Each structure stands twice: as C-alpha cells, then as structure tokens.
Amino acid sequence: MDRADIESKMTDLLVSELGLEKEKINPGASFEADLEVDSLGVVELLMALEDEFDVKIPDEEAEELVTVGQAIDLVEQKLAG
C-alpha cells in the first residue's frame, strides 16, 4: 500500500467514523485546531486505523499526533516495520 492509498483510506475513515467533512481533510490539517477532533475523537480514530490497517499504535505514540499527515506517517511506518 502506498502513501496515497493510506491517505485515501484515512480520509474515508475520518468521514465515516468521525463524521468530518471531506473537503476540510488534508495532510496539513491539525486534528484539534482545524478539524475540531477532541480527545475522544482521537481515540476513535486510532481504533479505526488499527482495524483498517491491522496495526498496533501504542498510546505514547498516539499522543504525539497533531496533524493528519503525522497520522499517515505513523501508519506508513507501522506497515513498513
């Protein structure tokens, strides 16, 4: 799976699981500041990512995530590693 696939799937998850508007989602968008995703929403997203990509994301790594792009990076690393 390449980075574009990950980004596309993550965008779909943010729309389907968190009810976000697709046009607001881009790699530079901050979950909290731009997308108004609160701490509960971040947990929901991580669960969805783990299920979708079949990866494990430890809490301490999840806490570092600020933007959509960072989440894509993390998934990419997990899939590669």
Place this chain on the structure above:
Amino acid sequence: MHQAERRVVVTGLGTINPLSDTIDGTWKALVDGRSGIGPITQFDTTDLKTKIAGEVSNFDSEVFMPLREARRMDRFSQLFVGASQLAMDHSGLDMIDEDDPEVGRAGVMAGVGFGGMVSFIGQLDVLRDRGPSRVSPLTIPMIIPNEAAGLASMRFNMQGPVSCVVTACAASAHAIGDAAEIIKRGTADVMLAGGAEAANCEFSMAAFNQAKALSTRNEDPAAASRPFDRDRDGFVMSEGAAVLVLEERARAVGRGATIHGELIGYGMSSDAYHVTLPRPGGIGAARAMTNAMQDAGIGPSQIDYINAHGTSTSANDATETAAIKLALGDAAKSAVISSTKSMTGHLLGAAGALESLVCLQAIANDVVPPTINLDNPDPECDLDYVPNEARELDVKYAMTNSFGFGGHNVSLIFASGG
C-alpha cells in the same frame, strides 16, 4: 421559600413519538383514535414473546444536528435534543448568546428511564467479542441517562440548572415538576423540561416479559394497549421524546410569547411498598393527586380531565381507578379520564412529558382524546374513561398521572391561559 408572584407557564411544546413528530399530527392521531403500535422492525424478535412496540419510524437525526454530533449520541439523546429543538422553535426562543446575561438563568431537566441501553449492550458485545481495547471511547457519554439534558444544554447554551431525573415511568413528570420548582424559587427563568426514551431492544423486552409486564397480543398490535379493558394483558413498549419550554410568567408575557397553559400543581408521593407493583388500594397514587390539587389550590370537582397513567397492565389500571376514587371522592364518578397510552404505547421515562403535552392540547382544543380498545371495561375499572371516541369538553384544568417502578407517583395539573 417560594416567591409567591413567580408563576410557571408553558410557551413551547415539542415531541417525536410513534404517532408523529409534530404537535398537530400527534393531536390529530389521538383525537382520531389511531394507534401507533405495530410489529417491531428495529431488531430481531424471533425469540421474544412480545413482537410489537411503538417505534419512531423514519427518525432522521440529521434534521436536528450534524452527523458528527448525532453519531456521538445514543438514540434517546438524539430524540431529546430533537424534541427540544422543536419546543424551542415553537416557543420562539433560540440558542442563548454567550454574553447574554440570561445564559445562567436557563436550564434543562430531562426525565429518562433507562438511558442508552442499546449502546450499552452493543459495547458489551464489543468487549466480549473483541476485548477492552475495542470498546468505544464514547461509550460512557452514550449510556449515561443525564447526557440528554447535558447535550440539550450544549445545543442551546443553557448554563443554569441542568439535571436529570431517573424514576422509571414517572421520570419526565418529575422532571417537569422539578423544573417548575426551580423557576418558582427564582433559580432560573426558562427551563426545557421533558423526557426521552429509546430502550426498545431484545434485552429490555426479554426482561419486561419475564416480569409479565408486556402485552403479547402480537397478532393485533393496534389492539394491544387496552387500558381499563378486562382483556388487557400488559403494556406496550414505545419510544420517543416530549419537551416543554417552561418559562417564568412575567418573562413570557414581557416578550409577547404565546402561552399554552400554566403548570399550577405538582404532587408527589411514594408507595414505599414493592419494586414493581403499586400499593393495593391506591393510597400512594391518591396522595400524589391530592398533593397536586393542594399545590394548585383547586378541588376535585374542578378537575375537568385526567390523563391517566393507564398502562394497560392488570395491576395499574385497577389500582389507579381506586386511587382516583380516593383522591376525588364523589367527583370521581363524573371525572373525565382517558389513557392515551392506548394509542402511543408506553414511552416509559418520556410518558409523563408526552401526556403533559396531551393535557395542554386538550385545554387548547377543548377536546378530550379517547381511550381506544376499551371494549369491555374491567368491572374494577368503572369510571368514565372516554371509550373509543374523542369528546368535546370545556377543559380548564387537566391533570396527568405518572407512576414508576420503585413506587414513584407524580401528578401534574395544568390550567388554561396563564
């Protein structure tokens, strides 16, 4: 101490129930004697004894809120917020600005029987099937009953008294009475008060079936809820919400609001007797009615209409009849009583609010809705329950009864004008 001059009027009504999601639609169905009960479509009933219920079909939460808000709420909260929006629209009120000095003078009181039972069970399945790490972080706010009030407060930015009553089928009647008390004592000027329930599911119905509480008249759903009839065999579960905007009278008059009636009496009592059964003889329920009449300052002969709790269970209807006789004395014989649960089914925690709305519509229209399916009255139920046909009647004072498992009894009295 109450400030004697503070009176509480109703300036807005909203409901979403199995009959309709409008006031006029609900009222027309009730006056026409139309049942909202049908076969259950929301879940598989193969293994259940009861296969019928009142369902709010085609409820679209996105009419009332964005998808991202809706998906964080259990259905009971969606229904409460939706009915609250309808009531606010009806009253001509809007979301309160942050810099409005009244922001802390408005509140919400919601009555809920169960809370997010369906979400609770769904997440319990997740826990068992997939383990703790898959349980939704939204589980708690979706299942706790008080979130209906909390979410409505967020919706309208009401930062005053916001709370929740959980007294089974008396919950929203308590909520309306308690909200009125808050306004009377001067703590708030506007309160959204009502209730919501969305607990129709295999688990709750299995449990009620085991307690022998539900009708199993699956072959004829519209005839299943038959209060005061000798062939009644239990209540019919229903879902929905009803909300009133209660407002301090001078404020309502000052803003030129349409006043739909005044809440003049609130009476409570407890049976202190049994977890599910009413105290035989009806003394507890009678005490609630008497307390409400004393609070209202009116006598039994002045009550024009009683919207009975009238659940269609064997125990309730006979005991409530005895209670009305105790509370009203000689006036019971001429009392005009009906149970609209014959049409709506039993909305549990939301029932008292929906039936308060019915009382206010009876006052507004001078028509009393019937008790349908009352074909052969139980000999123990020998009062005038307005069988099967609505009746024109000059209604100035209307009382509604709500009783809950645990022995809770509540009576509310509404008056015309205000």
